[in-house]
Amino acid sequence: YYPIIVCDKDGSPEQNFNLRSVGSGKYRFSSGYDGSVYMNVWAGTESEVSLGCDITGFSNDDNNTQRFYIVPIGNDEFLIESGQNSRLVLGTEDRNGYTHVVLQAYNKNNRNQVWKLEGASTSGNTEPASSAPKPGGNAEVSNGRYNIISVGTGKYMNYAYGWKAGNKYYPMIVCDKDGSPEQIFDLSHLGSGKYRATSGYNSGISINTWAGTEADVKAGCDITGFASEDNNTQKFYFVPVGSGEYVIESGQDSSLVFGLTEKNGYTHVTLQTYNPNDKNQRWKLNALDTPAPTEAPVTTKAPATTAKPAAATTQAAETKAPTTTVKPSATTVPAATKAAMKIIPDEIIMKTGDTNELLIVNAPDKTVKWTSSNTRVAAVKDGIVTAAGAGEAEIYAVSGGESCKCRITVEADGSMNAGVKGDANGDSKVNVADAVAVIQYISNQTKYALTPAALANADCDGVAGISGNDAIMIQKIDAGIITSF
Structure with missing residues (x-):
C-alpha cells in the first residue's frame, strides 16, 4: 500500500512526477521513481471515488481513478480535481503519523488544497499546466x-x-x-x-x-x-x-x-x-x-x-x-398593470433565536427601509428578521412612498439543545444544513447570526472558535467518514 504523502524536500525521484495531458482537460501523473506507477484514487472502481479516499501510487489503470484536472486559480497556484468528480480536490490530512494526500470537498479557505508546480523538465507530450481548462471548459455539454x-x-x-x-x-x-x-x-x-x-x-x-x-x-x-x-x-x-x-x-x-x-x-x-x-x-x-x-x-x-x-x-x-399548451394568463404582462408592494410571507411564526429572510416584491424603488414595531420581539436588518423574545411585532418595509408589513409571532419555547455537537441550526440533527449555517456565519456574521448555543454546538473541530474546519467536520459526520467529533 503506497500512499502519496507530503514531506520535506529531499531531491529523491519519489518526489518527481511526469504530467501528461490525456485530453478533455485531464492529466495523468506517473512517478519519477517508477514510470509504470501512476497517481491514483484508492477506490475499487470509478463509481466508488468519494470524499476521504486516499491518493496513492498504483500500476497503470487507464480510467478516472488516475485522471485529474489541474485548475489554475491565480498566483501560479492550482487545484487538483478528481477526473471522476471534479467537486472533489486533493487536500492533506494527518493519518498514522504522516500527512496523507486525500480527496476532500473543495473549501476555498483551505490552503492545504492549493498546490504549486515546481518544474524540473518537460517532454513533448506535456502541456503547460496553466492551459488546463476549468472542468466543463471543453464544452462537454453541447449547445x-x-x-x-x-x-x-x-x-x-x-x-x-x-x-x-x-x-x-x-x-x-x-x-x-x-x-x-x-x-x-x-x-x-x-x-x-x-x-x-x-x-x-x-x-x-x-x-x-x-x-x-x-x-x-x-x-x-x-x-x-x-x-x-x-x-x-x-x-x-x-x-x-x-x-x-x-x-x-x-x-x-x-x-x-x-x-x-x-x-x-x-x-x-x-x-x-x-x-x-x-x-x-x-x-x-x-x-x-x-x-x-x-x-x-x-x-x-x-x-x-x-x-x-x-x-x-x-x-x-x-x-x-x-407543441404544448401554454396557460393563457402567462402569455402577456399588461404594461399598465402595477401590483401593490408586499412582503412575502406576510405572517411568520418563529421561535426565540430563529432567523428568517423576507422577500419584497413590486417595490417602486431599489432602496428599501426596514423597521420593527418591537425590537425586543423581532429585529430586522436588510430583510433578515431575528426573533429576540416572545411576543408579537410588525415588520415594516418602506420604498418610494409605499409601505407594507409582515406580522411576526415569536414563541418562547425555542431554546435549542446545547449538547449536540455540530448542531448549528437547532434541529437536534447533524447534517449538511448545519455545515451551511456555519459557512454562512463565517461569510457574514451579522446577516447569518448564530445564537450562543448554536455557536457552542458549531465549534466541533477541537480548536476554539468557528472556522471552515468546523463545517468540514460536520460534513464528515454527515457523510459517515467519522462517527464522532
Missing part, C-alpha cells in the same frame, strides 16, 4: 435545448413566471413535468467552460443569480429568471460528476452550486455550498429535439428588491406555436 431535472427529486427546473409563483418575482423552482415552455432551457457555451441558459418561454430571459452585482454572489442567493446580462450572475459551469449527472456551479464562485430550498410553499433553486452527498445538488439534462416555443413581444419588469436594474423590453420575434 441545445434541454430540460434540467433534479436528481434528488426527479422534478423539472421551471421558470416560475407570475402565474405559478405569483406577483412579479420570478424564481426558478422545481416541480412536476408539465410539458410547458417554462421547463425548457437553451444552453449555449460562452467559452472558458461557462454556459448561459435562456428560457424556452422567453428567449430574452436567462437563468440568473439574484444578486445586486457579481461581487454580491454568495450562498443563499435565489436562482431566478431575469433579462439577459453579460456578467457572471448569468454564467454557469455544468460539471460532470458521473452517471450522466452534473453539478451546476456559479460562474462567479465555483464553490457555490445549484441546490434546493423550501420557501413559501415552493421548492426554490438556490446557491449552496457544495456537498458531494446531497443529491439535490445534482442535475440531469434531457436533450430536446423540438424548437423552443417563442412568444409575442412582452415587457418584463424587474423583480423589485434591492439591487437589480429593471429588465429590458424584449424585441418582437416570429411566433411559432408551441
